[in-house]
Amino acid sequence: MNIIGPDYLVFGVDDLAASIEYLTAFGLKPVDVTDKGGLFEALDGSGIIVRHKSDPTLPPPLPTSNMLRQQVYGVRASEDLDAIEAELSKDRRVTRLADGSIETKDDHGFELKFQVTKRRELVMPAEKINAPGAPAQRKPNEIGVWEEMPAAPRMLSHVVLFVPDIEVATNFYCGRLGFVITDVLKGAGPFLRPKANDDHHTLFFIRTPDYMKGCEHLAFHMGGPTELMVAGTRFVKKGYQSFWGPGRHKFGSNWFWYFNSPLGCHFEYDADMDKHDDEWIAREAPMGAEASQIVLFEMREKWAPGGPPPGAKP
């Protein structure tokens, strides 16, 4: 089962106009978006599908107030869909759609869809840095930052779910769909990557009461930490609300910056995540501020030394 990761996350919201404004300002590109919503793409074509919660074309809601309606996973080939269908049909209904994709539910009732991935292959450079002792990554006269530099989300990275039972969730995604645990934050839950993706995680669980079941946050990969901080700074300047960051996580090593949203969950810019293969042995750490991050900063308004002392006579 060559699952790559989430192609799309589907939301049914109570304020569609606010969500459309937010997703656009976050840096996603509206594709065929009307006043009924639509798809907002990252550069590789993965992204967020948003509609009003009353839209009959949406999958059914969770029994909670969470607005996540469906996780759409991309797989490598149609044979992978056949394998997933064969495995999950053993104990639940799996629906084959006209386009060959399949729909079902996980063991917590989260709606799932699997399709041959619609992500486009990205060919673009990572953020380049220069450091003594290493070959320069930027040529002479190639500058690192400029005011209008691009800082667009490149790819849907991961989704984090509130689940009431970590063991049930882990058994389903690992036991039935071949995900692998890369690290565990004890007291919260495990980080998971699917077989056909070497990112540290595309999925993470946090244990919560049943009535909170849903999406805690989702994240998009940026081209590097500078792009992350530039995009986040621009977002704050437009009035959007930072929740946590910028900083850098320990597990996964990814830079992070989280924001509130009108979609009932946090949106995260992330950058420079670790890659793993099957040789990796999962680590464990107790959930807490120390384990969560190697550094944490908080944005402030731009400032520079200079000017007269306060109260100085002109």
Place this chain on the structure above:
Amino acid sequence: MASAQLLCRVEDIAEGEARGFGPLDGYRRKIVVLRRNGMLHAWLDACPHYPGGTPMAWKTDAYLNGEKTHLACHSHGALFDMESGECVLGPCLGQQLTRIALAISDEGEIFVAAAQEEKRA
């Protein structure tokens, strides 16, 4: 005694609307002022879900849910009664927002007292 700080005028907050001010001197978070059933209420912009409280809007002054029936925390979708500050849905179910006392002058200006020493949640 610390001096009172001006927020806005009473007519600046329409029925069913909310606005954020600050953070003012002595406060670590903004103050949310809203009008519900004609009455003004003010709450510290600090969701009680996590220690210290976290900011609740998704954008400047965007404090209400889509239906405009509740004050909402746009971290995890917690809903608060606009008049009592009680969380009626979400991770902090049953907990309260911190009420901020308002003073309204004869001229219709809304003030808050400067916090002497705000208690940390």
